[in-house]
Amino acid sequence: MDPDDVDEHDTPAEVDAAFRTLRRVAITHFLLFLAVVTGVPALSLTLGWWSDARIEGGLSPGFAMAAFGLYAFFLVVGLAAATLSNAVESRMLGGDHPGADGADRHEDQQ
Amino acid sequence: MNAAGAGTLAIVIAIIAVITLLVRPRGTSTVDFYLAGQRVGVATNALAICGDYFSAASFLGVAAAVYVSGLDGVWYAVGFAAGFVPVLLFVAAPLRRFGEFSIPDFLGRRLGSERVRLVAVAVVQLVILSYLVPQAVGSGMTWQLLVGRGLPGISAYATGVVVSTAVIAVLVAFGGMRGTTWTQAVQFLVLLAALVWLAGAVLAGGFGYAGAVSHLSSEPLANPVHDSAGWHLQPEENRLEPGADATFGEPGAAYGPLAQFALILTLVMGTAGLPHVMNRYFTSPTGTAARMTTVWVIGLAGLFYALAVMLGTASRDVIARAAPDRPWLQELTVDGVLRVPEHALPVLGRIYGGDQGLAVIAAGALVAVMSTIAGLLLAAAASWGHDVYERHINPGATQKQAVWAGRASTAVVAVAAAVLALVLRPENLSSTVPSIVAAMVTWAFAVAGSALTPVFILAIWWRGTTAAGAVAGMATGGLSTVAMFVVGALPVGPGLDDMLVTPTLVAAPLATAVCVLVSRRTAPPPDVEQQWLTLHGTAGDRQAERLARLTIANTAGPRRRGGRRAGG
Amino acid sequence: MRAGSGVLAGALVATWALVYLVTQVIVSPPLAVGTTVVAGTVVSVLLVVGYPSALRGPRAATGLRRGARESxxxxxxxxxxxxxxxxxxxxxxxxxxxxxxxxxxxxxxxxxxxxxxxxxxxxxxxxxxxxxxxxxxxxxxxxxxxxxxxxxxxxxxxxxxxxxxxxxxxxxxxxxxxxxxxxxxxxxxxxxxxxxxxxxxxxxxxxxxxxxxxxxxxxxxxxxxxxxxxxERKLAADARLDALRAQINPHFLFNVLNTIASKSRTDPDEARQLLLRLSDFFRYAVRQEGQVAEFAQEYFFVRTYLSLEQARFGDRLRVRYDIDPQVLTAHVPVLMIQPLVENAVKHGLADKVEGGTVTLRARVDPLTRTTSIRVTDDGVGIPADVLERLTNGSPAAGEPGDDWPSGDGGPGRSGRSGVGLRNISLRLATLFGERFALDIQSSPGGGTVVDIRMPLR
The missing domain is CATH 3.30.450.40 (GAF domain)
Structure with a gap:
């Protein structure tokens, strides 16, 4: 039988499983993201060192974080969440067909 | 501005037009997307989203906010860049997989209710309008600086607002600006190129980032104010430590303790509810591609805002030193500090590149404004024409009538934005906010983040969401946001007013709670399991990828296949 | 796994070195010692908890690479x-x-x-x-x-x-x-x-x-x-092949074929989907080599099996998966989970008129580096004496819950569930020695819980 003739299909139970797992991925990454994003201003309110110390050259850790560190962090969190979600989806939905190499292609976009 | 500068501006805009027209994209079908190669397709989509997203607020506003308040202004950059992380985590892939064209469409079909669709249209229009106003303000300011005089009888600022809005509205209405992926991508590249050029020029001019920050932080931060004594510099009060002076490198110049978080969270939550950005997700061929597109957007946004923050810092440092030698600059500054902070980047451009430099930056600003206004007006026209006119006012509308309805709504929305921009002209607003353009955009983010995002995310991730719950949630979020704006405009005391103009911290949880409570008392749509399959299943994605692969294998032959494999 | 622990230890050392560098070396004045320790601890805890996904999470899809059906x-x-x-x-x-x-x-x-x-x-x-x-x-x-x-x-x-x-x-x-x-x-x-x-x-x-x-x-x-x-493999008889043969039991096949036959008139698309799934199911059992497989592959086998059973039982069989993202790349003994699920369906739910729910829960505990897999049903449960025999490992021939419920004259499947569990227990012991746990809790009418904990690989 030629699988290319058959429409792709997911059962509700499988989709529900992937949904739960992805929800867990999204929420953990969001909590991490939220902790860091609010952590930077929180540190500048609570920790004198954060604003007063000078990294070699003259920026304070707080300013350096807001000026470049956070953007790099966003990219890392985003990349981690996206590749993890894609990998979860390719493993938990669909199956024994060429779609499996779809995951590889997304893989090397990182 | 002299002839050379005007010529450069004209040339830059002509080049953009020629590139946009000549380097014509292939189509935007799924197969084309794959033919271009996954990575190229994803990157192009990401550039287009950036073109929609980066507006005058990002280009002029972020640098201006940093220029005025230092670290507190950097929070704008952080918030704008962070907004795409929740989009990636919660929205991008399911939204694409569900396959509706706009936010009202999505909510309407997901919850099976026309009422939800209409309420969503109302909120979307509110967001679009509050986003359009600062764009018009930004183009007014650029005109002021660039041309310096207005049409007979009206001021330079008003001329800028009217001309830019009118030109873009006419272009959009008559199809000259379709907001295609390719146009928006080219416009973003122009924007980025302008920023990179300026950053390169500044760094080549001997600017030391770290040194400048420490130098600026060594003295109190003072900004020009205009009162009975005329223009003079007045030190900013530190809102974190009353009595102390605020400095550039430390927080407190603009926001109190609570407002710092409120601002960031408002911007973080808002992006997921911006209609013109979310509409762009439907051009991704699959949910997975939408996700990877967002990763690219986050990377590009990070680069863009890191540069904008650096240039804001550089302008504070460089303009103060350059002002004494340049008569034209003295007109714009008070003791080396710009009166209008939005002028920071254009002035920096003129310092380093003369009139041509000014023209390049001005072109960047105009492109930022144009691409965003075009995206917004298109979203507005689509939601009026498609969601309201075709469905409710005139269900039997012909294609022609629908197009005219879209055009009419474009005109109405554009006129409303221009009028608001004229009424809310910068001088009329208190100078408590770091950058008027950035602050006004924050209002749009606040409405989107309070009224749309919570309902949007609940509809995607909670089966129990009902139409009644969504309506209640959107109404609560929208009304409480507007109410807090109004209260915040009254003198309610320091610290609190900043927070009230960034109300998402309160309004979004409120909207979520109301939506959940009302949903629990009503019955969810009966076909929710079926919808779950399209929202969270990948069957459609796999089908699309397989068909594209087959088509490519059949049309392109072995060479293409080999290339694809080698490419990964 | 020792190599995994080595990587984790290395990552922890690197983390502390980085914390030291960032807070003490390149910054002046350095951060106070107490605060530094707190910061380092927070980062370390995050690293340990997030470690399975941060360092070995299911990123590469190589483990799942399967060719086209034709090949x-x-x-x-x-x-x-x-x-x-x-x-x-x-x-x-x-x-x-x-x-x-x-x-x-x-x-x-x-x-x-x-x-x-x-x-x-x-x-x-x-x-x-x-x-x-x-x-x-x-x-x-x-x-x-x-x-x-x-x-x-x-x-x-x-x-x-x-x-x-x-x-x-x-x-x-x-x-x-x-x-x-x-x-x-x-x-x-x-x-x-x-x-x-x-x-x-x-x-x-x-x-x-x-x-x-x-x-x-x-x-x-x-x-x-x-x-x-x-x-060809007659001589290479081992426990794995026995387990494999047990998968393809006649009743299951006949029932699925009957379901497909009836659906082929009412819903030809679904009938074709089921045929595809049926051949997926067989191919998996045939092509498994080795003692362990990635959890994602075993999960594929389980959901293929359950979707076939669901087609047959309809609304009477409800399925719920609760799966950690990190567990997808963990390695588990091959063909181990499906027999557990099959037992839950056959002995737990098939007898229950109103049907019930089978739950597969898979977790990774990053602190103890343990994979835990739990199969739960809310079916008829196992009588105490049978449970006793099962847990003591003696052959449980003729146990009451064991007969095929539809009574369509299948061959004696006595001790099937007992053999399945004993087989699993033996294989776990071969692979992990004493470092695993296999618990069964059941009460008549109250459903059954089978819980397996084993080292994370």
Missing amino acids: ARAEAGHGGTRSGRAGAGLPVRRSMPLRSGLTADAARRTAELLLPLLGGDAVAITDRETVLAFVGAGDDHHRAGATVASTLAGRVIAKGRTVVGGTPRALACADPGCRLRSAVVVPLTVGTRVVGTVGVFRAGTGPVPRDQVEDMAAILSLHVELAELDR
Whole structure:
């Protein structure tokens, strides 16, 4: 039988499983993201060192974080969440067909 | 501005037009997307989203906010860049997989209710309008600086607002600006190129980032104010430590303790509810591609805002030193500090590149404004024409009538934005906010983040969401946001007013709670399991990828296949 | 795994070095010692908790790489053709006659089985030379034993692909009274070799759907392959092969085929989906090598199995998966979870009129580096004495909950669940020594919980 003739299909139970797992991925990454994003201003309110110390050259850790560190962090969190979600989806939905190499292609976009 | 500068501006805009027209994209079908190669397709989509997203607020506003308040202004950059992380985590892939064209469409079909669709249209229009106003303000300011005089009888600022809005509205209405992926991508590249050029020029001019920050932080931060004594510099009060002076490198110049978080969270939550950005997700061929597109957007946004923050810092440092030698600059500054902070980047451009430099930056600003206004007006026209006119006012509308309805709504929305921009002209607003353009955009983010995002995310991730719950949630979020704006405009005391103009911290949880409570008392749509399959299943994605692969294998032959494999 | 722990330890050292560098070396003044320790601890905890996804999370998809169906079919087959016999006494033999190879007897019984399933008026099965069986209309003059050389089947064997004949002439039947008007003849293949054909004939206009016949032929081919594998691996009998054979038990197969047969009229799309899933299910069992597999692969097997059972039980069988993202790349003993789930369905829920829910929960505990897998059902439960026997590991022949509930005359499946659990326990012990736990909790009427904890690999 030629699988290319058959429409792709997911059962509700499988989709529900992937949904739960992805929800867990999204929420953990969001909590991490939220902790860091609010952590930077929180540190500048609570920790004198954060604003007063000078990294070699003259920026304070707080300013350096807001000026470049956070953007790099966003990219890392985003990349981690996206590749993890894609990998979860390719493993938990669909199956024994060429779609499996779809995951590889997304893989090397990182 | 002299002839050379005007010529450069004209040339830059002509080049953009020629590139946009000549380097014509292939189509935007799924197969084309794959033919271009996954990575190229994803990157192009990401550039287009950036073109929609980066507006005058990002280009002029972020640098201006940093220029005025230092670290507190950097929070704008952080918030704008962070907004795409929740989009990636919660929205991008399911939204694409569900396959509706706009936010009202999505909510309407997901919850099976026309009422939800209409309420969503109302909120979307509110967001679009509050986003359009600062764009018009930004183009007014650029005109002021660039041309310096207005049409007979009206001021330079008003001329800028009217001309830019009118030109873009006419272009959009008559199809000259379709907001295609390719146009928006080219416009973003122009924007980025302008920023990179300026950053390169500044760094080549001997600017030391770290040194400048420490130098600026060594003295109190003072900004020009205009009162009975005329223009003079007045030190900013530190809102974190009353009595102390605020400095550039430390927080407190603009926001109190609570407002710092409120601002960031408002911007973080808002992006997921911006209609013109979310509409762009439907051009991704699959949910997975939408996700990877967002990763690219986050990377590009990070680069863009890191540069904008650096240039804001550089302008504070460089303009103060350059002002004494340049008569034209003295007109714009008070003791080396710009009166209008939005002028920071254009002035920096003129310092380093003369009139041509000014023209390049001005072109960047105009492109930022144009691409965003075009995206917004298109979203507005689509939601009026498609969601309201075709469905409710005139269900039997012909294609022609629908197009005219879209055009009419474009005109109405554009006129409303221009009028608001004229009424809310910068001088009329208190100078408590770091950058008027950035602050006004924050209002749009606040409405989107309070009224749309919570309902949007609940509809995607909670089966129990009902139409009644969504309506209640959107109404609560929208009304409480507007109410807090109004209260915040009254003198309610320091610290609190900043927070009230960034109300998402309160309004979004409120909207979520109301939506959940009302949903629990009503019955969810009966076909929710079926919808779950399209929202969270990948069957459609796999089908699309397989068909594209087959088509490519059949049309392109072995060479293409080999290339694809080698490419990964 | 030791290597994994080594990486984690290295990552922790690197983290502390980085914390030291950032807070003490490149910054002046350095951060106070207490605050530094707190910061380092926070980062370390995040690292340990997030470690499975941060360092070894399911990123690369290599473990799941499976070829296209076609190539999989080509890889799976090798060895001789008409193997004539299968292991004596295998219950499997009763399920699908071709499981014992392409013999005339098996072919006739298979054809009888297929005739109502495929909706034709006659079914023929041939090997490369002769017609092994012909069942249905026209069997008065189409007889088993005839040579295939000049028939449609002969052309199929020569070409190696499906032939659809829509006219009596194409059928090349010499008898003028023959009612058969159209035919679909599909090759049976082992690897790339054509070993025979299966043909479906109709008296009316228009042949039966070609896809359906091809789907069925794919499954028959697999069974011929299985017969060959049986012979080849007879000597390599081990626990894994026993477990494997147990998967393909006759009742399951018959029930699924019946479901497919009834759906093929009402919902042909779903019937095709089920056929695909059925062949996925068989292929997985056949192609597993080695002792462990990635959890994602085992999960694929389990959900394939459960989707087939769900098609049969309908709303009576509800399934709920609760799976950690990190567990997807963990390695677990091969063919271990599906028997547990099968037990839950058969012994827990099949007897319950109102049906019930089977839950598969898989977790990774990053601190103890443990994979835990729990299969729960809210079915009839296991009586205390049987539970006692199961947990003590003695053979549990004739236990009450063990009989096939529909009573359709299946062979004795006594001790099946006991054997399954004992088998699993033995394999866990072989793999992990003392470092695993297998718990069963059950009460009559209160459902059953089987919980396995093993080291994270």
